[in-house]
Amino acid sequence: MNVIEFNNLTKYYGDVKGCKNINFKVKQGEIFGFIGPNGAGKSTTIRTMLSLIYPTSGSVTIFGKDAIEFGPEVRSEIGYLPSEIFYYDKMKVEDLLKYSASFYDRDCTERMYELAEIMELDLTRKIQDLSLGNKKKVGIVQGLLHSPKLIILDEPTSGLDPLMQQKFFQLIKEENSMGATVLFSSHILSEVQQLCDRVAIIKDGEIISIQDIKAMKEDTYKKFTFNGENLNDGKFKIEGVSNLSQTNSQVTFFFKGDVNEIIKIAAQLKLKDILVEEPTLEEIFMHYYE
Amino acid sequence: MNIYKFELGMLKRSILIWSLAIPAFFLFYVSFFPMMSGEDMNAIFEQFPEEFMAFFGMNPDLPVSNILGYVSLTYGMIQIPMAIQASNYGFHILSVEERELTADFLLTKPISRVKILVAKLLAAMTSLTIVNFTICVATILGTALFRGGQTVNWGVIFVLLSTNIFFQLFFISVGMFISTVVKKIPSVLSVSMGLGIGLYIVSSLGTMLSSTVFHIITPYSHFAPSYILVEGTYNWSLVWISFVIITLSLAGSYFFYTRRNIASL
Numbered sequence A: 001m002n003v004i005e006f007n008n009l010t011k012y013y014g015d016v017k018g019c020k021n022i023n024f025k026v027k028q029g030e031i032f033g034f035i036g037p038n039g040a041g042k043s044t045t046i047r048t049m050l051s052l053i054y055p056t057s058g059s060v061t062i063f064g065k066d067a068i069e070f071g072p073e074v075r076s077e078i079g080y081l082p083s084e085i086f087y088y089d090k091m092k093v094e095d096l097l098k099y100s101a102s103f104y105d106r107d108c109t110e111r112m113y114e115l116a117e118i119m120e121l122d123l124t125r126k127i128q129d130l131s132l133g134n135k136k137k138v139g140i141v142q143g144l145l146h147s148p149k150l151i152i153l154d155e156p157t158s159g160l161d162p163l164m165q166q167k168f169f170q171l172i173k174e175e176n177s178m179g180a181t182v183l184f185s186s187h188i189l190s191e192v193q194q195l196c197d198r199v200a201i202i203k204d205g206e207i208i209s210i211q212d213i214k215a216m217k218e219d220t221y222k223k224f225t226f227n228g229e230n231l232n233d234g235k236f237k238i239e240g241v242s243n244l245s246q247t248n249s250q251v252t253f254f255f256k257g258d259v260n261e262i263i264k265i266a267a268q269l270k271l272k273d274i275l276v277e278e279p280t281l282e283e284i285f286m287h288y289y290e
Numbered sequence B: 001m002n003i004y005k006f007e008l009g010m011l012k013r014s015i016l017i018w019s020l021a022i023p024a025f026f027l028f029y030v031s032f033f034p035m036m037s038g039e040d041m042n043a044i045f046e047q048f049p050e051e052f053m054a055f056f057g058m059n060p061d062l063p064v065s066n067i068l069g070y071v072s073l074t075y076g077m078i079q080i081p082m083a084i085q086a087s088n089y090g091f092h093i094l095s096v097e098e099r100e101l102t103a104d105f106l107l108t109k110p111i112s113r114v115k116i117l118v119a120k121l122l123a124a125m126t127s128l129t130i131v132n133f134t135i136c137v138a139t140i141l142g143t144a145l146f147r148g149g150q151t152v153n154w155g156v157i158f159v160l161l162s163t164n165i166f167f168q169l170f171f172i173s174v175g176m177f178i179s180t181v182v183k184k185i186p187s188v189l190s191v192s193m194g195l196g197i198g199l200y201i202v203s204s205l206g207t208m209l210s211s212t213v214f215h216i217i218t219p220y221s222h223f224a225p226s227y228i229l230v231e232g233t234y235n236w237s238l239v240w241i242s243f244v245i246i247t248l249s250l251a252g253s254y255f256f257y258t259r260r261n262i263a264s265l
Helices: A042-049 A071-075 A093-101 A109-118 A132-144 A162-177 A189-195 A213-219 A259-267 A281-288 B002-030 B039-047 B050-055 B067-099 B113-145 B154-162 B164-181 B188-208 B212-217 B225-231 B236-257
Strands: A002-013 A016-022 A025-027 A031-035 A057-062 A078-081 A150-154 A181-186 A198-203 A206-212 A222-228 A241-246 A250-255 A271-277
Touching: A002 A042, A002 A181, A016 A042, A016 A057, A016 A206, A025 A181, A031 A042, A031 A162, A031 A189, A042 A057, A042 A150, A042 A181, A078 A132, A093 A109, A093 A132, A109 A132, A109 A162, A132 A150, A132 A162, A150 A162, A162 A181, A162 A189, A181 A189, A206 A213, A222 A259, B002 B067, B002 B113, B050 B188, B067 B113, B067 B154, B067 B164, B067 B188, B067 B225, B113 B154, B113 B164, B113 B236, B154 B164, B154 B225, B164 B188, B164 B236, B188 B212, B212 B236
Parallel strands: A031 A181, A031 A198, A078 A150, A150 A181
Antiparallel strands: A002 A016, A002 A025, A002 A057, A198 A206, A222 A250, A222 A271, A241 A250
16 A cells, blocks of 8 residues: 555746656555755655645645645644754743644653653753754654654754664664654665665656665675775776776775676785775765766 | 644733733823813813824814813824734734744644634634733723713723724734735734834824825724714724725635745745
């Protein structure tokens, strides 16, 4: 079953394109990545799902229902964490969370305290006294306290320290294993790589590719780095090598093919060090943005 | 209901301040009446040109030496802060979520925009009604205490007090409507002062220049104390315009707010 279905979703702000002909589907139980540089149209796309923005044409269906027409009903099962968090400054964290919980027709109290404890959130403080990272934690708790079936994360990790980030990812994975579907928007590819099953890549408001992360990584290149002496003689200019960069002491390149070919060449060299890595998604995707 | 309670809580301090300030303003001015009620005062005011008197909302049929004449003058002045408060709420209640960037919180909750609009409007109207009530109490109390021994026609005073709610509705609905059509309200306080004082000046100019055109657009003229306290009834030839403007503004607010795009930062 598809939890999210975009049908030719298009949004123009006057003459300015927000996004155009967005078409993809997110299956139930998936963690779906949504990748693109700032200003590519990620937020516009996400905001139409929450009826913060009304599409110019096309539509988005969530749980089989039109996200605009059945807005309140659809949103009762969505947990949303915006990229920038702002709340009523003068409120105490606990009051804000209770206010947030009061919108849902179920008892969220237990889960609320549980999440606050996991995220090490001090409930007695006023919002205005919180640091950016702590505000983010409030956002995470308020986004998850009603155990939503669909979690929408719009660049969620800014402001979180690496430790909290790991806790947060853990939390998302747990929610996911309990059945929640996740749409994770980010411009940081390593995050998406860590968490997602599939990923849609958006550029200038249009989806340019939808990829299965695992298949893509298996199917692709290895990144080789050789350190040694007299390496800039072009020995590695063989078929399957790309992005070759060579200096006297170091050669790096991507290679797709039979690794024995590389080992044969390397055996003739005087080396100090070899490094063979999985290329990051960043490197794999780079050509989409060139 | 939760939004209503929450919004009312947010307005708590504002209710307190306004419901102290406006009645105090009225009581302060009306307490001077015993000194104004002599015939000498009338002689002084008769010296002033008619246009000048009209500008301050004084009706020649109702001299300031009469308690109703004095109330008319004073009430005309406290209508200004009433208008400012009501427009302030109007401009504020919907636009605040975008200005303080809390729209991403409230509008993504499982509740329709209509319900948000209604809850916020009701909370603001409740606040205005509380303030309205304190104004009524202060008006009755002040008039009774400082009437300088004159008999007061309470009936016309009650008619005057009954206009407050429509007067407030006018400003809150117009403010709200404007806030839903413009992209952003940079400073709520200045625009509400602008609307509240601006329309007062329009009304005064209208009276001074005896021009109906000015009177048509401003509720200060529709609900002029100098008319009501003399005639004892609403000025129906103008009041209906206020009702039409209120209805259109509310309908327009609904129309534009439920279609508004809440852009990200």
